[in-house]
Amino acid sequence: MKLTSFLKKEANWIKEKGEDSDIIVSSRIRLARNLKNYPFPARSKKELQKKIRDEIISKIKKISYLKNSEIFLIEELTPTDKRFLVERHLISYDLAKSKNIGAIVIGDNEILSIMVNEEDHLRIQGLNPGLNLFDTYNIVSVVDDELSKLLSYAYSEEFGYLTSCPTNVGTGMRASVLLHLPAIVKTNQINMLLESLTRLGMVARGFYGEGTKSLGDFFQVSNQITLGLSEREIVDKLERVVKEIIKKEKEVRESYYKREKFEIEDRVLRSYGVLKYAVKLSYQELMERISYLRMGIGLGIKLPVTIELINKIMLLSQPAHLEERLGKSLNFNEQEIERAKLVKSFL
Amino acid sequence: MKLCDICKKNPATVQFTQIINNEVKKLNLCEECAEKMGLFSDFFTTAGGTLLSPFLKGLSEFFEEEIRCKGCGLSLSEFQETGKFGCSQCYETFKTQIKGLLKRLHGSLTHKGKTPKILEESVEDRIRRLEEELKEAVKKEEYERAAVLRDKIRELKKRKK
Numbered sequence: 001m002k003l004t005s006f007l008k009k010e011a012n013w014i015k016e017k018g019e020d021s022d023i024i025v026s027s028r029i030r031l032a033r034n035l036k037n038y039p040f041p042a043r044s045k046k047e048l049q050k051k052i053r054d055e056i057i058s059k060i061k062k063i064s065y066l067k068n069s070e071i072f073l074i075e076e077l078t079p080t081d082k083r084f085l086v087e088r089h090l091i092s093y094d095l096a097k098s099k100n101i102g103a104i105v106i107g108d109n110e111i112l113s114i115m116v117n118e119e120d121h122l123r124i125q126g127l128n129p130g131l132n133l134f135d136t137y138n139i140v141s142v143v144d145d146e147l148s149k150l151l152s153y154a155y156s157e158e159f160g161y162l163t164s165c166p167t168n169v170g171t172g173m174r175a176s177v178l179l180h181l182p183a184i185v186k187t188n189q190i191n192m193l194l195e196s197l198t199r200l201g202m203v204a205r206g207f208y209g210e211g212t213k214s215l216g217d218f219f220q221v222s223n224q225i226t227l228g229l230s231e232r233e234i235v236d237k238l239e240r241v242v243k244e245i246i247k248k249e250k251e252v253r254e255s256y257y258k259r260e261k262f263e264i265e266d267r268v269l270r271s272y273g274v275l276k277y278a279v280k281l282s283y284q285e286l287m288e289r290i291s292y293l294r295m296g297i298g299l300g301i302k303l304p305v306t307i308e309l310i311n312k313i314m315l316l317s318q319p320a321h322l323e324e325r326l327g328k329s330l331n332f333n334e335q336e337i338e339r340a341k342l343v344k345s346f347l
Numbered sequence: 348m349k350l351c352d353i354c355k356k357n358p359a360t361v362q363f364t365q366i367i368n369n370e371v372k373k374l375n376l377c378e379e380c381a382e383k384m385g386l387f388s389d390f391f392t393t394a395g396g397t398l399l400s401p402f403l404k405g406l407s408e409f410f411e412e413e414i415r416c417k418g419c420g421l422s423l424s425e426f427q428e429t430g431k432f433g434c435s436q437c438y439e440t441f442k443t444q445i446k447g448l449l450k451r452l453h454g455s456l457t458h459k460g461k462t463p464k465i466l467e468e469s470v471e472d473r474i475r476r477l478e479e480e481l482k483e484a485v486k487k488e489e490y491e492r493a494a495v496l497r498d499k500i501r502e503l504k505k506r507k508k
């Protein structure tokens with residue numbers, strides 16, 4: 001376990017920031033980049049993957065913005081370490097599963113990170129709390145510019161940045177916002193929302209990004225189209241869509257609360273009781289309870305917790321975070337007991 | 348009691364919610380099957396059927412001979428299977444075949460957006476940079492790379508005149 005130092009730090013993205021923090025969690029920008037002279041990771045042999053990784057890391061070390069960053073080689077991480085990084089939204093589920101000779105570079109405050117040899121040679125990511133797509137894009141873009149002076153990117157005048165998957169070609173950019181939409185889910189309107197997102201060239205994914213399930217009514221909404229729109233246009237469009245979704249969630253919450261006031265208050269306060277007094281808690285149950293608490297705060301129901309504390313509980317009570325903190329692996333049963341203890345200590 | 352959606356044998360004790368093709372689906376699984384779904388079985392499922400699969404069918408129907416990319420050896424039918432290219436040259440190799448696909452995915456065929464900084468530098472800067480690279484290549488005894496760089500520098504100097 002090489003990551004214990006991270007436990008002392010707060011992940012930047014869980015901070016409570018800006019308006020509507022009961023609905024918006026974080027904003028993320030990811031740029032996919034490849035090197036011109038090598039096959040993409042999936043088509044490179046292990047030795048070549050290593051050569052590519054070494055070359056990229058030697059260049060990353062020259063970027064002043066990344067001076068204090070930490071670099072981890074994927075093959076040196078334990079399964080718990082990898083899961084820990086997924087839980088912190090620093091690496092993708094795909095990289096955690098992958099047998100590629102890869103790396104993860106993590107900058108100050110975990111705002112900027114670079115995955116090496118995931119599906120593409122480079123995945124440059126910026127992650128910030130609140131709705132903050134433009135600033136996040138600017139940071140990522142500066143690092144991308146610096147890297148593009150040091151590495152020969154695969155780029156064509158016609159198709160833009162060339163990526164392993166044609167769904168990323170062009171800008172190579174995926175912009176996403178992690179949203180908490182309990183009222184839309186609990187009133188069964190989520191499928192309708194997802195359908196209308198598709199028509200707008202947007203897509204919603206689960207709590208940990210691509211290929212992951214939705215948990216506690218959290219969704220990552222992101223752009224689907226990467227070719228033919230500029231980065232600014234993509235960010236602008238996503239921001240507008242996200243603002244519409246927030247408006248909708250608020251409207252639905254209000255009418256839902258008007259209709260079922262006592263029912264909702266009962267569930268919200270019971271959720272607090274369960275979190276405070278349970279002896280065993282699965283992560284699934286924790287997230288369901290947390291969903292009610294967050295919605296309760298949004299509705300103005302009096303609760304002795306803040307959004308920031310809830311976010312912290314959400315982060316720290318994930319399985320690998322529990323294991324890294326205790327320095328040992330836990331079976332399912334032990335995990336539920338330790339989780340309940342931890343949550344209780346915060347409430 | 349509800350039975351597991353996968354083995355249809357054991358009682359379902361774990362519930363999964365997943366998003367497949369923009370649709371929320373609920374899966375009820377037994378612990379055994381949930382475990383089998385991998386390392387991260389309690390949260391993660393690999394969504395079956397990628398976004399691309401409906402677009403990939405029929406891509407190679409009209410091309411009898413197997414085209415292969417010179418850069419990485421990928422064939423069109425391999426691309427169809429995985430939906431992933433092997434190298435950046437694949438885009439040039441399969442250009443005619445993938446235009447329809449790109450159009451359907453993105454509604455456009457031309458990049459609009461930023462360019463690598465290297466393309467924006469002046470010819471003088473570029474020559475200077477390549478000469479630095481050349482020195483380094485010679486020092487490291489990478490003669491093949493040095494030869495390529497030498498050609499590039501010569502070409503750029505010619506263009507300048």
Ligand SMILES: [Zn+2]
Nearest residue numbers: 351354377380
């Ligand atoms: Zn089963």
Ligand SMILES: [Zn+2]
Nearest residue numbers: 416419434437
């Ligand atoms: Zn190729």
